[in-house]
Amino acid sequence: MLHSSIDRAAQATPPPVAQRIKGLSDRAIAWIFVAPSIVLLLAINIFPLIWTIRLSFTNFRVNRPNEPVQFVGLRNYLNILTDEDIWLTMQATAHFLIWTIVLQVLIGFSLAYLINKKFRGNDLWTTIIVLPMMLSPAVVGNFWTFLYQPQIGLFNYAVGFLTGADPSSFSMIGDTALAPWSIIIVDTWMWTPFVMLICLAGLRSIPSSIYEAAECDRASSWRQFWTITVPMVLPFLMLAILFRGIENFKMFDLVVQLTGGGPGSITELTSINLKREAFEKWRTGYASAYAVILFVTVFGLASIYVKALNKVKQR
């Protein structure tokens, strides 16, 4: 009886982990696995955050470590929020954010919709479209400065060819009206594929049988698009917007490569402005307060957005 197949099966089952590692409960073992990540998180995320908040109430300058550090209360915050230049960089950032997202969503969704149609070589086209996303932003910024060259740039040549304007009559990077758009165009060129990929995942998640049901329910293609395709892709699209929004709020590399914030400070986005304050003017306390304000802004906006996203998902 003892050697029945059930007994043998029971013996073959390994004992719980805790019994094999003497003296440790399952809970303790779980902590051992989790601890390294928690230590890392504390060291490189949580501690710097707390330290930054502490510095933001002082006049500390990192390039003068020997000077006495004074507690200045909310003065840094007041100075920032009343500074008109900073509001201008905020506006420039908002302008950049809104236009990149609008363009990337419209173009990205349209491309995804087209690629999702079954046609020969759509995999190849997907690969080609996705290429810009794979490049380093520094490289992209660098070669777009060549494309934007008024005398030899391909971009200026193409615009001239299409509109009949003289290619050397305008400079995308040098003109105060065009410079913001030079960045928006490059960012859209580079990151639309990302939005497209996420939309494509959304489109592919809709089973064809739902369209067949709608077809039998006599819904026109137009109605199918608005009552099935759009609502079912919307959660994906909103996720793409969240990613792009957070990424572009801290946009840095492309702008530095393309315009460096110029001409003047027309394209000086908050991240570039902040870097100037922190590592060119070395106003560490002031820059810390600036960083805290940006953090709270992004965090607040993202939280509201994620709530809306969850609502859409549950709908």
Add this chain to the structure above:
Amino acid sequence: MLWSLKATRECCAVAEVVLQNVTKTFGGHPALDDVSMTVPNGSFVVLLGPTGAGKTTTLRMVSGLDNPDSGEVFIGGQAMRGLTPAQRNVAMVFQQYSLYPHLSVRQNLEFPLKSPLLKTPQKAIDEKVNAIAEVLQISHKLDNKATALSGGEMQRVSIGRALVRNPQIYLMDEPLSSLDAKLRADLRVELKNIQAKSGATLLYVTHDQIEAMTMATHIGVLEEGRLVQFGSPREIYEAPVSVYAASRLGQPRINVLPANLFAGSPERAKSIGLRPEHIVQGSGEDALVTRVEHLGDQTRLHISFKHHDLVTVTDPHTGFRGGETIKIQPHKPLFFDAAGMRIA
């Protein structure tokens, strides 16, 4: 309830559906092979056959989700070639439900009525949706999301989405398959009532022979894409054209034995088909009862006759036990030739 369903049905268009030499091949494999059949206006046609026989393909041909490689489908006398499902005025219940997952049950049921073409007033939509929901016993779930339902509930919503409409023909692909036994029996009666009272035309796919026998006015038996027999349930049951058609109906299944087991078989007969009513008990040759199954309303006898197994039905209160001997004799059995075709 049923009255209100009937009252909201505007009219009944002549909806005779004709399939004419319809052939469809999927990747070199024939799904439908030269199928011709007429679904008369107001009839309830059930398609029978195992998986892969072409039942669903037939529905998809009529709905317009797929188009025949050759042959023609007519609905109400009009050729359907080149018309999309939306242009055809058919309602379809899918086997895999195909509900709109982002919509509530109510929105799912409203969807076909909310077509901009119909311009149905909201009040009429509400009335219809509520009436259908009550018939299908899903009134309390109307505001749930479609994905927050059990399989049986989803299937009912899917049936409801077809019933709110007034199409020329309803196409249903195993609509009751995932319901529990009681609900299935309820809805079987309900569907049949709706169909009988409204005069709707139905083309219905099922594996369940009780559904086929009780609901159908006509049954089509499909075998590997060919329509082998088309007729009333009684015709198919009593006069099947082949062993295959005979095996589609009858519970327990028809017993097929070598014809030479019994004296008096016709010359060409290769096998003999015995339904329970073809087996007279109490006279003839000896057979061994191997097992007795009491099902309540009937009792099944598993019998071994000259080393061949057969199953028949006997009095529910029988005193038979396994191991006993019984005398059996065929009575007006069916005979089939070597190819399985019926000869007498």
